[in-house]
Amino acid sequence: MKFVSEALGPLFQIASTPTFQNNGDPNDNTLILRKHAALQAEWETVRNESDVLREELKEDKWLTVFRTVTDQADGMMSSLEKAVNCCQ
Numbered sequence: 001m002k003f004v005s006e007a008l009g010p011l012f013q014i015a016s017t018p019t020f021q022n023n024g025d026p027n028d029n030t031l032i033l034r035k036h037a038a039l040q041a042e043w044e045t046v047r048n049e050s051d052v053l054r055e056e057l058k059e060d061k062w063l064t065v066f067r068t069v070t071d072q073a074d075g076m077m078s079s080l081e082k083a084v085n086c087c088q
Contacts, residue, residue, distance in 0.1 A: 008036055
């Protein structure tokens, strides 16, 4: 995305405001700048969604850790119960 923005740098300097051709249609530079703005907005949306998914995956990792620890604790409790029953 940075590469695209740098490549369009001269257009940003030339067309600080959108201009129209004589017939009222936007010129090519204006269309490119509009597409670039739309691309940037979409890129930001994708980055935000990526951040949300990354956080969700972190939570899933911790759930896996807690499940593993719970299973280990259950196993230890079973062993302790057997030992207590043998001692009684």
